[in-house]
Amino acid sequence: xxxxxxxxxxxxxxxxxxxxxxxxxxxxxxxxxxxxxxxxxxxxxxxxxxxxxxxxxxxxxxxxxxxxxxxxxxxxxxxxxxxxxxxxxxxxxxxxxxxxxxxxxxxxxxxxxxxxxxxxxxxxxxxxxxxxxxxxxxxxxxxxxxxxxxxxxxxxxxxxxxxxxxxxxxxxxxxxxxxxxxxxxxxxxxxxxxxxxxxxxxxxxxxxxxxxxxxxxxxxxxxxxxxxxxxxxxxxxxxxxxxxxxxxxxxxxxxxxxxxxxxxxxxxxxxxxxxxxxxxxxxxxxxxxxxxxxxxxxxxxxxxxxxxxx
Numbered sequence: 001x002x003x004x005x006x007x008x009x010x011x012x013x014x015x016x017x018x019x020x021x022x023x024x025x026x027x028x029x030x031x032x033x034x035x036x037x038x039x040x041x042x043x044x045x046x047x048x049x050x051x052x053x054x055x056x057x058x059x060x061x062x063x064x065x066x067x068x069x070x071x072x073x074x075x076x077x078x079x080x081x082x083x084x085x086x087x088x089x090x091x092x093x094x095x096x097x098x099x100x101x102x103x104x105x106x107x108x109x110x111x112x113x114x115x116x117x118x119x120x121x122x123x124x125x126x127x128x129x130x131x132x133x134x135x136x137x138x139x140x141x142x143x144x145x146x147x148x149x150x151x152x153x154x155x156x157x158x159x160x161x162x163x164x165x166x167x168x169x170x171x172x173x174x175x176x177x178x179x180x181x182x183x184x185x186x187x188x189x190x191x192x193x194x195x196x197x198x199x200x201x202x203x204x205x206x207x208x209x210x211x212x213x214x215x216x217x218x219x220x221x222x223x224x225x226x227x228x229x230x231x232x233x234x235x236x237x238x239x240x241x242x243x244x245x246x247x248x249x250x251x252x253x254x255x256x257x258x259x260x261x262x263x264x265x266x267x268x269x270x271x272x273x274x275x276x277x278x279x280x281x282x283x284x285x286x287x288x289x290x291x292x293x294x295x296x297x298x299x300x301x302x303x304x305x306x307x308x309x310x
């Protein structure tokens with residue numbers, strides 16, 4: 001895929017640059033409002049000024065891209081019902097002016113170097129630069145990293161984790177199209193948590209155990225008084241992202257709420273924790289978890305395996 005175009009119509013250009021993804025989206029009756037924002041190209045003077053200002057030569061494919069379009073924006077909505085249409089997909093590339101140097105991201109990377117087991121991360125030196133290419137909604141930022149004379153694209157989360165995405169802009173842009181601009185696709189690709197803003201905590205106090213959801217903002221939401229109860233709730237909620245926040249009546253990330261509306265809208269019905277607990281603990285249900293299943297010993301497992309072999 002090349003971004004260097006010559007004597008083609010504007011319609012053909014955007015059809016080629018999106019690899020036909022817009023037509024694919026429009027063919028789905030549940031998807032609507034597919035929109036590609038058309039932008040004027042950057043002139044050579046603007047590109048040269050940017051490179052002189054930042055003392056870095058843009059990678060050839062990205063330079064050709066900006067020479068054809070000053071940034072990019074594709075969005076689409078999903079029809080959850082006849083009366084409810086919500087925004088879902090978004091593929092965005094910052095304009096040339098928005099492709100700014102971010103000292104805070106470099107500081108975040110320097111901080112991550114002091115932590116252990118933070119996973120892969122770009123190796124920077126004093127001449128390295130980090131630019132903001134896009135925003136990964138509610139998770140972090142997509143960074144264009146220049147170091148050692150080469151470019152690469154990474155996802156930097158708000159918690160300081162880094163995930164490699166691509167060695168070229170062409171590769172990154174194609175991946176965005178393949179993933180249809182779904183929320184958080186960069187985190188899924190980089191094997192990073194898609195909802196890093198909260199943790200499920202096993203709390204021991206006063207001689208008893210309980211399970212809570214703790215958000216980054218300091219809010220707490222009760223989930224269960226036992227692991228069996230919590231495990232059953234996870235099954236009831238189908239393991240959907242952010243189900244713990246939905247159960248605890250805490251704010252959810254919008255795209256996670258959209259998944260609930262699509263797959264299990266009944267689980268978003270507002271109810272207090274006692275009602276939720278009562279419904280989950282209802283002993284009249286057909287699928288009851290026996291806590292004893294978690295007590296299987298390693299010795300029993302070995303004996304069963306030996307018996308099967310014989």
